[in-house]
Amino acid sequence: MTSFAGVRALVTGGASGIGAAVTAGLLARGARVAVLDLSVDGLPDGVVGYRCDVADRASVNEAVDAAAQALGGIDVVVNNAGVGAAGTVADNDDEEWLRVLNINVVGIARVSAAALPHLRASADAAIVNTASVAATHGLPQRALYSASKGAVVALTRAMAADHLREGIRVNCVNPGTADTPWVARLLEAAADPAAERLALEARQPHGRLVTADEVAASVLFLADPANGSTSGVSLAVDGGMHSLLLRPDL
Template sequence: MTGTRDFEGMNALVTGGASGIGAAVTTLLLARGARVAVLDRDITGAPAGAFAVEADVTDDAAVRAAVDRAAVELGSLHTLVSNAGIGAVGTVTDNDDAEWARVLDINVLGMVRAARHALPHLRRAAAERPGAVSITHTCSIAATAGLPRRALYSASKGAVLSLTLAMAADHVREGIRVNCVNPGTADTPWIGRLLDQADDPAAERAALAARQPLGRLVSADEVAAAVAYLAGPAAASVTGTALAVDGGMQGLRLRPAGS
């Protein structure tokens, strides 16, 4: 799809779009012809060419103001990529109630707030341009695979997967498609910070890479390509779908090397 301009005339809003997967999505949508607004609590890393709006997804009033401002700036809104989120490490005994509330507030309710305030704009766009309107959530392989020491994070992403399916059913007759992308372990700033905390960062990186059948971490650009497919016109008949970008982690069961 290199060089395609299939998002020409479309306007997108990407939450968490100033770093990691969100920045990769923003850059790709811009390259493919979209006008893009980024909503992030720190907009200093927003890709050049995007309209950046500062807001925290835990603040409903701030999200509403930011979404409305983006829609005014762009003129309309065809695509919401709800990507803002945080990680968490530990078993159920390792994170207290406050941390559970914080992660669920960002990872789940943050997507609810973004959708709630984007939907009026998306409905108008769907009436004017059928088949071009979508919401895409950044979920995770943690929603469908049991990963050690990821209880809180997995619970939050399991909720995102269920939210995606429910929203797809709610809005399909309005002409709004809702899907999610399920990355495996991606080479993002959060993973970098996680590795920095390990006793042996190189060994921990190797272990994370080895659990994916391809034997390496997923790149942010690879996840962005999947998001662009789900959000774009080529996926006009795709809704209620979770697209894994995980190096085969979800579905493959390999024998040990050499066996």
């Protein structure tokens, strides 16, 4: 449980859901952690928090610089901040398309660019981005969200190619539907929340939602300095949805 001893990690969207699970996992393994989020109230003891809007470059630059100063550098960046979107291509206007892409895709670029000088100085530099099963599967009512997460996967590979010879590994996780506050809000808005939850659980081969801790475990695997030859990888955390097609129970 000390695989991250001495590692200085920055987690965006680290105050809740998957980001909070990543933060807790890093702490438990000996890392020093800074969280960047819209609200940083209630963070665990030992975590430094900075209010940050990843949609705004000045906010990002200020928060990343403050985190690097507090930690004494940055070795790991977990780009987890993001927003959801529902609907077909006809259901979101131009403003919403630009807002979601600005946060989910350009936000990753902003944070990573701000952290690059610090990562270049690290012997164990790694970036892990949060994408989604929506990047690889056509899910109904998720056109904008899927487009943004598909871009995250492509961006991850491009960043891995750009920065590998600088000693910076870049990977991403593709979670299935996870049991997070965002999904809980989606369920609450459904006409029949219980039926919607059952449908989401049945969509994944193992028959349940993915837990935030399970996604965090994969993030930690990709960020671990021991995995120095792992870069440009998209790791599915979806109960087998990416490659298994099981027969329904009769």
